[in-house]
Amino acid sequence: MKILLKGLQLLNPDQGLDEKADILITDGIIEKIGSIESSELKDVKEYNFEGKLGVPGLYDMHVHLREPGQEDKETVQSGGNSAAAGGFTGVACMPNTNPAIDSAEVVKFIIDRGRDHLVDINPIGAVSKGRKGEGLAPLLELYDAGAVGFSDDGTAIKTSALLRSALEYSKMIDAPIIEHCEDESLAGGSMNESIVSTQLGLPSIPTVAEDLIVMRGILLAEYTGGKIHVAHMSSKRSVELVREAKARGVEVTAEVAPHHFTLTDESIKKFDSNYKMNPPLREQKDVDALIEGLQDGTVDCIASDHAPHNIEEKEMEFIYAPNGIIGLETQLGITLSELFHTKKLTIEQIVEKLSVNPRKVLNIEVPQIAVGEAANLTIIDTEKEWEVDIKSFKSRSINSPFAGRKLKGKSLAVINNSKIFFDGEFQSI
Amino acid sequence: MSLSSNHLLGLHEVPKEDIQLILDTAKTFREVLERPIKKVPTLQGKTILNLFYENSTRTRLSFELAEKRLSADTMNFSKSGSSAAKGESFKDTVLNIEAMKVDMIVVRHESAGIPKYLTQISDANIINAGDGRHEHPTQALLDMYSIREKMGKLEGLKVCIVGDIAHSRVALSNIYGLQAMGAKVSVCGPSTMIPWQLESLGVKIYNNIDKAMEESDVLNVLRIQLERDAGVLIPSVREYHNYYGITTERIEKNNPDILIMHPGPINRGVELSSEVADGSSQIILNQVTNGVAIRMAVLYLLGTRSE
Numbered sequence: 001m002k003i004l005l006k007g008l009q010l011l012n013p014d015q016g017l018d019e020k021a022d023i024l025i026t027d028g029i030i031e032k033i034g035s036i037e038s039s040e041l042k043d044v045k046e047y048n049f050e051g052k053l054g055v056p057g058l059y060d061m062h063v064h065l066r067e068p069g070q071e072d073k074e075t076v077q078s079g080g081n082s083a084a085a086g087g088f089t090g091v092a093c094m095p096n097t098n099p100a101i102d103s104a105e106v107v108k109f110i111i112d113r114g115r116d117h118l119v120d121i122n123p124i125g126a127v128s129k130g131r132k133g134e135g136l137a138p139l140l141e142l143y144d145a146g147a148v149g150f151s152d153d154g155t156a157i158k159t160s161a162l163l164r165s166a167l168e169y170s171k172m173i174d175a176p177i178i179e180h181c182e183d184e185s186l187a188g189g190s191m192n193e194s195i196v197s198t199q200l201g202l203p204s205i206p207t208v209a210e211d212l213i214v215m216r217g218i219l220l221a222e223y224t225g226g227k228i229h230v231a232h233m234s235s236k237r238s239v240e241l242v243r244e245a246k247a248r249g250v251e252v253t254a255e256v257a258p259h260h261f262t263l264t265d266e267s268i269k270k271f272d273s274n275y276k277m278n279p280p281l282r283e284q285k286d287v288d289a290l291i292e293g294l295q296d297g298t299v300d301c302i303a304s305d306h307a308p309h310n311i312e313e314k315e316m317e318f319i320y321a322p323n324g325i326i327g328l329e330t331q332l333g334i335t336l337s338e339l340f341h342t343k344k345l346t347i348e349q350i351v352e353k354l355s356v357n358p359r360k361v362l363n364i365e366v367p368q369i370a371v372g373e374a375a376n377l378t379i380i381d382t383e384k385e386w387e388v389d390i391k392s393f394k395s396r397s398i399n400s401p402f403a404g405r406k407l408k409g410k411s412l413a414v415i416n417n418s419k420i421f422f423d424g425e426f427q428s429i
Numbered sequence: 430m431s432l433s434s435n436h437l438l439g440l441h442e443v444p445k446e447d448i449q450l451i452l453d454t455a456k457t458f459r460e461v462l463e464r465p466i467k468k469v470p471t472l473q474g475k476t477i478l479n480l481f482y483e484n485s486t487r488t489r490l491s492f493e494l495a496e497k498r499l500s501a502d503t504m505n506f507s508k509s510g511s512s513a514a515k516g517e518s519f520k521d522t523v524l525n526i527e528a529m530k531v532d533m534i535v536v537r538h539e540s541a542g543i544p545k546y547l548t549q550i551s552d553a554n555i556i557n558a559g560d561g562r563h564e565h566p567t568q569a570l571l572d573m574y575s576i577r578e579k580m581g582k583l584e585g586l587k588v589c590i591v592g593d594i595a596h597s598r599v600a601l602s603n604i605y606g607l608q609a610m611g612a613k614v615s616v617c618g619p620s621t622m623i624p625w626q627l628e629s630l631g632v633k634i635y636n637n638i639d640k641a642m643e644e645s646d647v648l649n650v651l652r653i654q655l656e657r658d659a660g661v662l663i664p665s666v667r668e669y670h671n672y673y674g675i676t677t678e679r680i681e682k683n684n685p686d687i688l689i690m691h692p693g694p695i696n697r698g699v700e701l702s703s704e705v706a707d708g709s710s711q712i713i714l715n716q717v718t719n720g721v722a723i724r725m726a727v728l729y730l731l732g733t734r735s736e
Binding site: 193194197198199200202203204206271315316317318 | 520538539542543545546561563564598601624625626627629
């Protein structure tokens, strides 16, 4: 089947591409780029994307798809649908499933569940067996089965010795260790430690609980020559630590989640558990530092930490409600509203952080917009104004603090694996 | 005169006039409590639910007695732990009870914010009887009442709250309430028991009890929770008593006129020596009686507000 995308502004910083052109895609492969008239072709479906951005498909390197084990919250399929609706053509899913992604069988099971999807589903393997922090999971086997990185996300890797082993072992396959940076003995609270936690009387998590584990990761990556990736970085001090380490040449990368550069712990005053996540929402100085980190390249990626939970769980008392919010379908809109329309980041920087860099961290090929390449594209209308409607989410869950928020910028379509998602529908092409 | 809110969730940002009104109304009820017949018909026909998700003896008894003295119908619900532990969500529990048509809910819960959440799902007047480490407004009101009774005023007084401020729900309410009434509030305790950035609330912080006593008119001494974080916040109860315990010697040395208060229950030999506990027993027990009057005042003012 042939489809013709008309009037795109093509942009891919990875290839130095920035031009206005039409794209003809035949059976999922880019056949022609340039000025193309549908009248010259037979049996072609035309999409008018005049003036809209065409970028390499967006990639979210930090999502929780809950399958296997908690399919009432999300599945590989529903999470994939949510990703497509949010403008993503690939996601890396975290191993805190039940059972954990600590065996080749579970890696293969997840890949199999996502096999026919438009969205590429790349599992992250557990660092330790059952994520218990006692012994290494079979990292080579996980990698051969299709895992693209390793993490005990949900908790930090339990001991420095285990992290050292993981960094040394994963070096053999050049895969990153993705660290959930939180010193357990200092954490365990419901919100950030600040004047707000003092006023609300909620047990708190200090930023230093994050900074310590960021520092540990940096020192051990430096010592072993392994690769460390800081997941969902939220504190000002951590940004500084990563900046200094990068300047020294340490193999460290970092991601931030949109809620951490958009909201502060002032929101907790509502006692709404849709503002409860881990790491918690921090203070304005941290928000400012994260944005500076995004600007100067200290922060490589934006990732949602999409964490679906049931309504009945989130409606528990604040201290008992589980951590986490979903983000796949709001991430692009938040990023464009908060960083692009405010002129804090250029559109090129945003494409790097939402598409190019996460794939580079995970050693996944960055899609090229070129003749002969498989079409892997996100079409973005940066000017589209819309309101977040949790009822329209493709995710099985609705735990989002952004319900009702007005955003500017939205994905219009995604194309990958010989499929297009447009106007709420998947179609083979 | 009536209160500016339908609920008493805490003393944060509660106007001085409201606090004044509650204290003055409590004075009237305090007199009722000295009569042979202690019951008034004020809240006849009103149904009050005491929703206690956390163990409490004196607060619950005090509220229950206040409700009975006002002739309200009362119901008690006690449950400790998470709502999820019993398979029913907190919201479902409350909606079920709400369906029985209660007029007021007195709530105690280990999670901060629950009283505020209740105002969103229930039409009843909500009274916070302690939420997590957040607020315990009626305790602070009765402390203020007792101070005013003893000292004749609140304005300009220097009140120091001593002990584990970080894990206390009484401290914040006292700070907000006393500051609204023009008192100067300080806290005293080991650094590990002082909450983060508390000084930004305009509160002076002492680590030295002798200095705190010298510079204060009133000490409100909190109970040290012996079971909490043993060995992490303080090395031992013995060290705490040696450095922060209020003893007769300390009172005589630092400030013989100082007023010692305690919300109870007292750990004798820890935060107060037995001698001091006995010496101050009159005011401490009087605090308990005043507690009933304060709760009557709050219930009365909220229960009759809409009429």
